[in-house]
Amino acid sequence: MRFNGAVKVIGAAVVLSVITTASLMLYSAERNEGRGSTTLGDTANPNRVDIGVFVLKVDAATEEISAQVQVVPQGAVADAESGLLAHDLTVYTNGIKGDTLTFKAGKLPSVADLKVGLNGEDSNGVITDYPFDSYKADFVFAAESDGKAVPVNVTIASSDSFFRLKPGKSKVDDDVLSFSAAAERSTGTFMFALFIMVFMWFLCLAAVIAAVFAISGKRGLLWPSLSFMGALLFALIPLRNAVPGAPPIGSVIDFGAFFIAEALISLSLISTVIVGFRTERKNEKDKDTEPTTPPLPPSPAPEPVPMAGVPAWHASAPNLAERWPGTPNR
Structure with missing residues (x-):
């Protein structure tokens, strides 16, 4: 009996360990996929502008993606000595906010805010489809330095734990980079x-x-x-x-x-x-409505039981003290 009880306890511990391990593996895969970054655009051209897009929040209620944009000049776009912008740089986007980002020459480019609209993907692009809703966002980037178009390279990453962002294939046309990203609810x-x-x-x-x-x-x-x-x-x-x-x-x-x-x-x-x-x-x-029964009459007193060896008339005779007052009982 003790052996069977120990086997059951060990079996339960093994099952619990397997379930916990599988859950942690799922979390690790979700974390790595959600925190990963994707690089799109012209990476071969040395004279380019690297644009980092860090997604902060995917808001399905307002149908917007809030992100921060950071610009890093490369090659001839940067000053050879300081590494800062050699000329004024203008970055054009399709954002609702931050459609035109301007950075001054000789200064460290600051982080700019960007908001891009969400589009419904197929028939699940409505927030009332929660938790089965999914969305799509279109991104367009172009840069201009010293009055000339500059190739751009975009690296996109997301920190929103409620959505999983998957960038698609990019397209470059006259130094204008465009791509789409699918946003769907995270596994958790x-x-x-x-x-x-x-x-x-x-x-x-x-x-x-x-x-x-x-x-x-x-x-x-x-x-x-x-x-x-x-x-x-x-x-x-x-x-x-x-x-x-x-x-x-x-x-x-x-x-x-x-x-x-x-x-x-x-x-x-x-x-x-x-x-x-x-x-x-x-x-x-x-x-x-229960009927009430009348009280029963009192039952008669039971007849005295004669004692062994004593005549019945004697057992039922009254006490001598009661019959003749002054006579002591013996």
Whole structure:
């Protein structure tokens, strides 16, 4: 028996270790993919401008990508001695904000802000499709120094943990670099949202089971069951709002789980109260209409049992002290 118990404990520990290891491997793959950088453009030309695009946030609600742009001159674009810009540099983008970035010659280029619009990819480019929504962003970069076009090289990276950004193929036309990047929910965000949906379903099923138990057994108002269902009804709201990305009301997560769970729990609570109230009233009426039986007459005193060796007339004779006062009992 002890050996079987030890085997079970070891088996459970091995299974738990395998699950934990697989989860950490998934996190490592997601981290490396999300933090990786992609370089696009003309890398062979020595006289170019290296542009670093660091994505800070992918905002599906406003359909914007917020990023920071850093410029590093290379070759003839930079001063041979200081390494700073040899001439004034202008970078043109297709951004909503930061469409024209100007950097002065002889100064260290500062980090500039850039905002690029998001476009819906296929039919999943609406935030209400959460957590199955995905987007696409188009990037265009061109540079001009001393009145001449300069080749550009773009390195893009993202720090947004809620989205995974995947740059596509680039196209260079007259020193104008353009490419597209797909943005989709990260694996952690998608799995957590899916877990919340499944968890809501199991919670509402628990409430339905509690209601069926209370109603079918005609147990009246079971306050533990009512408290449980009432707590679930209001606990689902902060649980739903806890999903990452703050999807608006009316998303897939609502129609797929939240609205259904709230409806089933509400119906279970109301049904349990109504049926329980009727059961309690019926029990009270049945108790009031029970026939009352009259009290039974007192039972007669039992006949004295004669003692062994004593005649019956003597056992039933009154005490001598009661019959003749003053006579002592012996």
